[in-house]
Amino acid sequence: MKRLFQISTALVLATLMSTTILPEDAEAQSALYNYDESKVGPYTLPDPLVCADGTKIADAKAWREKRRPEILELFRTHVYGRSPAKLGKLVHELGAADSKALDGKATRQEIRIFLDGKKGGHCMTLLLYVPNGAKQPVPAFLGMNFEGNHTIDNDPGITITEQWTWDAKEKTSKLVKPNEATRGKSIGRWPLEVILARGYAVATVTRADVEPDYAAGWKHGLRAALSKVGANTQWKADDWGAVAAWGWGLSRALDYLETRGDVDAKRVALIGHSRLGKASLWAGAEDERFAMVISNNSGEGGAALARRNFGETVERINTSFPHWFCTNFKKYNQDVSALPVDAHELISLIAPRPVYVASAEEDKWADPKGEFLSAKHAEPVYQLLGKKGLGTSDWPPVNTPVGETIGYHVRTGKHDVTDYDWACYLGFADRHFKK
Ligand code: GTR
Secondary structure: OHHHHHHHHHHHHHHHOOOOOOHHHHHHOHHHOOOOHHHOOOOOOOOOOEOOOOOEOOOHHHHHHHHHHHHHHHHHHHHHOEOOOOOOOOOEEEOOOEEEHHHHOEEEEEEEEEOOOOOOOOEEEEEEEEEOOOOOOEEEEEEEEOOOHHHOOOOOOOOOOOEEEEEOOOOEEEEEOOOHHHOOOOHHHOOHHHHHHOOOEEEEEEHHHHOOOOOOHHHHOHHHHOOOOHHHOOOOOOEOOHHHHHHHHHHHHHHHHOOOOOEEEEEEEEEEEOHHHHHHHHHHHHOOOOOEEEEEOOOOOOOOOOOOOOOOOHHHHHHHOOOOOOHHHHHHOOOHHHOOOOHHHHHHOOOOOOEEEEEEOOOHHHOHHHHHHHHHHHHHHHHHOOOOOOOOOOOOOOOOOEOOOEEEEEEOOOOOOOHHHHHHHHHHHHHHHOO
16 A cells, blocks of 8 residues: 555656656655565565576576577667667767877877768767776776766866757757866766776767667657657657667777777776766677676665665666656556566576676665665576676675675765776676786
8 A cells, every 4th residue: 555655646746757867856755665675575586597488597508698688688679779780881980189188198089970870960979988998908897987088187188079959848859068167077986097097098988979868858869860760759658768779889889999009998887877877788788898897876676686685776777867768667557566577587697797786885776785685596597607796695795795796785875976986897897818
């Protein structure tokens, strides 16, 4: 009864607030959701090593040939939707390279990648920093940013790009050029100089370049650009959503990195925070060229177990962000136990590659424990493939990173990307990439 009341109250609120609910609003409404561990209730997770027909997977070959493709298909059909195959050729335009960026520490370059394969077509701008003076191709971190490439650093050489945004007052889409004052706004999440000094390149692209993040944003995004009828597209129940579109864009960034002599595309760690962490996990599952995947506070629809009734729910995410997942995912709003997959299987799709799941203690909306548990329940797949996973079955104390091929930590503090997180990721990447 209480749950019913919570659900209907949430629905009324979500309807009142119409389309997109911002993270801050989500927190404000979080009183409607469960934060009490004793009220999580029982749930049964699907076994990543048992096929739909009941066959038990006993070796790496059967995992690769039978179960992995099956789980991937289930996520495509029921959660993220089906993305198109990559285009035949990569079409891009190089901006000028500045070899004296960041006081000469790095070479900066912007690359315009035409996602629909046509010069002048749907374009995302990849911003790349490569540390100067490396004798060999360097490993890289690739991550999507929220509000524009120019927000990741104060570097005046970064282009401020226009992006489609939602004008809530006028209820219409507008092409807006972010203000100069927003330069460096997210610098705290991107400790560029630290990462470069450790010998890694950094590549980033902004989400709106691939697909603007609001319910009608797809009309100005990649999904419309790749559809024959553009903004008139009627989506099928298993067509891709925005999360998959962002992931697809990240794969195109990797296509480009493969063309560079100074970056080692076989050592690219894909990193994403929150909704972009969901996109990183999905991109890493779909595209096995990504050598490592890092999920920073990705929560519901990312690393957190959907079946755990704690923090954000499937119904809530589908209501607040109807454009993120495929239409089929909404079928599970009222009955998440019917979902044929759960987040531990998303993590298992990354196996045997290193994956890092990070939580924040105060980020209860993302269900930190549920994020840990999905990492833990992915471990049997890593073990089957001959890798050590987490190496612990207990949720570790705060600020105590654990794991070998599956890394995990829960740090003190809020939903964010901090220097502490980066220190853990850099250590993890060093261990796997610099053996
Ligand atoms: C929240 C959303 C989360 C998370 C977050 C973010 O409002 O409910 O799933 O993705 O936004 O991306 O910042």
